[in-house]
Amino acid sequence: xxxxxxFPSRPMPLLAGTLALALVAGCNERNQYVPPPPAAVKxxxxxxxxxxxxxxxxxxxxxxxxxxxxxRVQGFLExxxxxxxxxxxxxxxxxxxxxxxxxxxxKQAQGNLASHQxxxxxxxxxxxxxxxxxxxxxxxxAHVEDAKTRFDQASAAVMEAKANLDLATINLGYTQVxxxxxGVVTNHLVDVGALVGVGGPxxxxxxxxxxxxxxxxxxxxxxxxxxxQGLARQRRGLGDLADxxxxxxxxxxxxxxxxxxxxxxxxxVDPSTGTLLVRGLFANADHAxxxxxxxxxxxxxxxxxxxxxxxxxxxxxxxxxxxxxxVGQDDVVAQRVVKVGQREGRLRVIEAGLDPGDWVVxxxxxxxxxxxxxxxxxxxxxxxxxxxxxxxxxxQR
Numbered sequence: 001x002x003x004x005x006x007f008p009s010r011p012m013p014l015l016a017g018t019l020a021l022a023l024v025a026g027c028n029e030r031n032q033y034v035p036p037p038p039a040a041v042k043x044x045x046x047x048x049x050x051x052x053x054x055x056x057x058x059x060x061x062x063x064x065x066x067x068x069x070x071x072r073v074q075g076f077l078e079x080x081x082x083x084x085x086x087x088x089x090x091x092x093x094x095x096x097x098x099x100x101x102x103x104x105x106x107k108q109a110q111g112n113l114a115s116h117q118x119x120x121x122x123x124x125x126x127x128x129x130x131x132x133x134x135x136x137x138x139x140x141x142a143h144v145e146d147a148k149t150r151f152d153q154a155s156a157a158v159m160e161a162k163a164n165l166d167l168a169t170i171n172l173g174y175t176q177v178x179x180x181x182x183g184v185v186t187n188h189l190v191d192v193g194a195l196v197g198v199g200g201p202x203x204x205x206x207x208x209x210x211x212x213x214x215x216x217x218x219x220x221x222x223x224x225x226x227x228x229q230g231l232a233r234q235r236r237g238l239g240d241l242a243d244x245x246x247x248x249x250x251x252x253x254x255x256x257x258x259x260x261x262x263x264x265x266x267x268x269v270d271p272s273t274g275t276l277l278v279r280g281l282f283a284n285a286d287h288a289x290x291x292x293x294x295x296x297x298x299x300x301x302x303x304x305x306x307x308x309x310x311x312x313x314x315x316x317x318x319x320x321x322x323x324x325x326x327v328g329q330d331d332v333v334a335q336r337v338v339k340v341g342q343r344e345g346r347l348r349v350i351e352a353g354l355d356p357g358d359w360v361v362x363x364x365x366x367x368x369x370x371x372x373x374x375x376x377x378x379x380x381x382x383x384x385x386x387x388x389x390x391x392x393x394x395x396q397r
Contacts, residue, residue, distance in 0.1 A: 041364035051307030059217030071196035121156035
C-alpha cells in the first residue's frame with residue numbers, strides 16, 4: 001500500500017502526548033488555590049474619661065409620714081369634706097362629727113368657771129377683811145385662818161373649772177378632723193351617719209406624705225468599710241450625709257433619673273445579715289415615686305480621673321471570664337481577658353486588662369478569629385455608640 005505524497009505521514013503518539021499535556025496544564029491553571037482576603041472588621045480605641053464608681057443596690061420607697069385619721073370623741077359622723085385620694089394642705093378639714101353635745105359641755109364648763117370665779121372673789125374679800133381686823137386685834141387668829149382656807153379652796157375650784165373648760169374646748173375641737181400635714185388622704189373607711197368613737201378611737205382614713213419620700217436600702221459590711229475609707233481620704237465622716245448623693249430608678253425606667261441625698265445611716269451593722277440600714281431622702285413634688293415601690297439604687301463611692309470604657313456589646317465571656325478581641329500592629333486578632341466594671345449607657349468600664357492604645361473589635365466579631373489576620377477599619381467609639389442605649393431588663397425581686 002503506498003501513501004499519498006500530498007498527505008505526508010506524522011507520528012500519531014507524539015500528537016496525542018502533546019494534547020494530553022495541554023489539557024493537564026489547562027486543568028492546573030483553573031484549580032490553583034487563591035486564599036480569601038482578610039475579613040473586614042471595625043475597631044476602636046477605648047474611651048478615656050473621668051469615671052465615677054458606684055455601688056449598685058436595691059431598695060424600697062417609703063412615705064415620709066403616714067398617719068391614721070381617727071375619731072377621738074363619740075358622736076355621729078356628719079360630713080366628709082374631701083374627695084378620696086385628694087391632695088390636701090395641713091389644717092384642711094376632712095371629717096365633721098356631731099358638735100351639739102360638746103358645744104353644750106363647753107357652755108356648762110364656762111358657767112362653772114364663772115361661778116367659781118365669783119366665789120373666789122368673795123372669799124378673797126372676806127380674807128382681806130379678816131386679815132385687817134386681825135392686825136387691829138378686832139378678830140381672832142382662828143377667824144383669819146378660816147377665811148384664808150375658804151379663799152384657797154375657792155382658788156382651787158377656779159383652777160379645776162378652768163381645766164374642765166380646757167377639756168371641753170379640746171373635745172369640741174376633736175369633732176373636726178383636719179389634716180396634720182400636707183399629703184394625700186386615702187379613701188374614707190366610715191360613712192356619714194355612722195356612730196364613731198364608741199369605746200375608743202375609730203379609724204376614719206389615713207393621710208400619707210410622699211413629698212419628700214424616703215428610700216431604704218441595705219449595704220454590706222464590706223461596702224460600709226469602702227465608703228468609710230473613701231470618706232476618710234477626703235477627711236470626712238459618716239456624719240456628712242447631706243454631701244453624699246444617691247440615685248434611684250424604678251423598674252420601668254432606664255438609668256437612675258431620681259436624685260436625692262443620704263439622710264440616715266444605722267449606728268451599727270446587723271450581725272444576723274451583715275448589712276447596714278441606710279436611708280435616702282428624695283424630693284417628690286410631681287409624685288413620680290410612690291411608697292412601697294421596688295427601686296434600683298446607686299451610691300457613688302469613688303472617682304477615677306482616667307477610666308477606660310468600651311462598647312458593652314464588644315465584650316464576650318468564656319470560662320476564663322470577660323474578654324475583648326484586639327487587633328495588633330500586624331492586623332492579627334488576639335483575645336484579651338479583662339476585668340469589667342459598671343455600665344454607662346452603651347459603654348462598659350474596663351477596670352483592668354486593657355491599655356488606652358489598644359484597638360478593640362466592635363463590629364464583625366463573628367469574623368474576628370483569634371490568631372487570624374483581618375482588615376481593620378478604625379472608627380471612633382463615640383460614632384459607634386451613637387445609638388440610644390437599650391432598655392435595661394426588668395428587676396427581679
